[in-house]
Amino acid sequence: MIEHLGPQLFNGLVLGAFYAIVALGLSLIMNLTGTINMAHGSFMTLAGYLAYTMVLRKIPFGWALILAPLIAVLVGIIVERTLVRPLYKREPFYSLLMTFGLSLMAEEAFRLIWGPNGVPFSPPPALAGAASLGFMQFPTFRIFIVVVLLIAIAALALFLTRTRFGLRLRAAVQDTEMIAALGTNTQVLYAVNFSLGIFLAGIAGVLAGGMLGLSPTSGNNLLMPAFVTVIIGGMGSLFGSIIGGLLVGIAISMTTLFIPAASEVSMYVLMAIVLLVRPRGLFGEEGIFG
Amino acid sequence: MTARKELLLSAAVVVLFAFGPWISPLMHLDVSIVSGVLVIAIAVMSVNLLLGYTGLPAFGNAAYFGLGSYGAALSVKYFQVHFAEAIVIGTVAGLLGGLILAPFLLRRRGIYFGLLSIAFGQVFYFIAYRYTDVTGGEDGMQVPRPLFVLANAHATVSDFGFYYVALAFFVIAVIAFRTIVRSPFGRTLIAIRQNEPRVRYLGLNTDRFIFVALLIASTMAGLSGALSGLLINFAFPLQLDWHQSGYFVLSMILGGAGTVWGSLVGAFIYVIGNDIISTITSWWQIFLGALFVACVLFFPRGILGTLQALGRAPQAFGDDDVDANAAFDPNAAGEAGRGV
Secondary structure, X not given: OHHHHHHHHHHHHHHHHHHHHHHHHHHHHHHHHOOOOOOHHHHHHHHHHHHHHHXXXXXXXXXXXXXXXXXXXXXXXXXXXXXXXXXOOOOHHHHHHHHHHHHHHHHHHHHHHHOOOOEOOOOOHHHOOEEEOOOOEEEHHHHHHHHHHHHHHHHHHHHHHHOHHHXXXXXXXXXXXXXXXXXXXXXXXXXXXXXXXXXXXXHHHHHHHHHHOEOOOHHHHHHHHHHHHHHHHOOOOHHHHXXXXXXXXXXXXXXXXHOHHHHHHHXXXXXXXXXXXXXXXXXXXXXXXX | OOHHHHHHHHHHHXXXXXXXXXXXHHHOOOHHHHHHHHHHHHHHHHHHHHHHXXXXXXXXXXXXXXXXXXXXXXXXXXXXXXXXXXXXXXXXXXXXXXXXXXXXXXXXXXXXXXXXXXXXXXXXXXXHHHOHHHHOHHHXXXXXXXXXXXXXXXXXXXXXXXXXXXXXXXXXXXXXXXXXXXXXXXXXXXXXXXXXXXXXXOOOOHHHHHHHHHHHHHHHHHHHHHHHHHXXXXXXXHHHOHHHHHXXXXXXXXXXXXXXXXXXXXXXXXXXXXXXXXXXOOOHHHHHHHHHHHHHHHOOOHHHHHHHHHOOOOHHHOOOOOHHHHOOOOOOOOOOOOOO
């Protein structure tokens, strides 16, 4: 049992990185517009299936990893402009309900296009083996996943803190009206912000397809842990989403090792404990989202 | 609308439903489908109390609904309880679920409340899904409908008989619901939706009001779940899933948020519509999803809410609180996006 502890812990971190990146996308969209994007999982699945199709058509995996999320972003922009935007001015649960409907439609569409069962989507041969980390062997693909996700998170952090657009985005989260009054086109901000969230979801979707399998519901299966991640990390905090994701990943992998039957429930227990101690979540900010 | 007119209209609806077993064959519907409408309407009312009246995005009511269903099914399977006892046990199971979750939920408002409801509601789904030995896991558990026992008389409950059980519970639920939302307590809930800080300044502990509202809602959802489980003789994890919660919310919006009878109208459209669509096509999920999208974008007031706004509605069928629908009016909404 104990000898499995190391690999399992690492597995937990990989899983946690997934949750973190999905939660980051959710948080970005939620923080700026108050939209809980229930279709987030569908965008992940979409990118996963697109990458699967591309690889079948002999497009290298590396290109698919970039192109598939970009196509998902394109779909996302269309959805944002036509369906989500009219709802920004309304009670937030309307956009929740609308995106829920979208995810139902998407799930059925995936079923019609790619079949009701999962499709085998294996990582490219170059990443298929196992690598030695010195103290243990670990699948190369999972190490690759961690590296890609870390790069994505770092790029996002740089974008938000070091570029003018990123600064505007963060300012808009604090006071949208003020940033609009100062001459920023908030509609563009909303669209770019939404696209960023979808792009992160897309990358996670492609990588998750290779690791956890690809089926019409595979993206939605990651959605619930991502919600829990957002709550644990604290709504309004991107840093919280990262820490929350890792915590959830470790909690799930550890309970899978020791009490397999409780593996799904463990994250909810963690969430309940965190909320009892810190009602706002670990890094949630005072006053945001009640 | 006078109280007298309201009473007459309500009575007319109930009388119409009393002839349900004879009307439904004319519409090519099984009587148990119409029972389903009445049963689901109770669950939709529970969402309406929280979302329509109090303004809390209740996206986790399926948890209480499913607890009711599993409560009834498990007690029949393992303790051989009778029909009436199973209903009581299921209802209490829903209430207990509410008691457990309410302390967590009532700390937050707005979308945070919605997120917490979804996440915490999902706990029960995974418990039912995982503890296969007891609950039958993913496949659910089939339980024969228990006997109705009164004194020494034993009787089976036919689908015909069940219809009137459902109708009786529905009538009780509607009367209770209307009494609650017209009471000072219900008025306070509406006030909380409109402006919670102001209610607090008036010296009322809004957390306590929301706590009670959550308990009432979980009890109603539990009752609905227990009846639903006994109606289809089946308890399965998807009854606890957040998708189910979403269907309840959709039904509430379709019927008209913040209206007493909107829950019945919404449940009617949802249950019957689902039944018809799923017999016509296997793509029903696309239609259901499109219904969500269309309803939110073009029809946010729902049927009774729209009628009321047009001024033609029998007010009794809506709520005499005109502002109830203003909060759901896309043009009237003020502060956008943010939860509170």
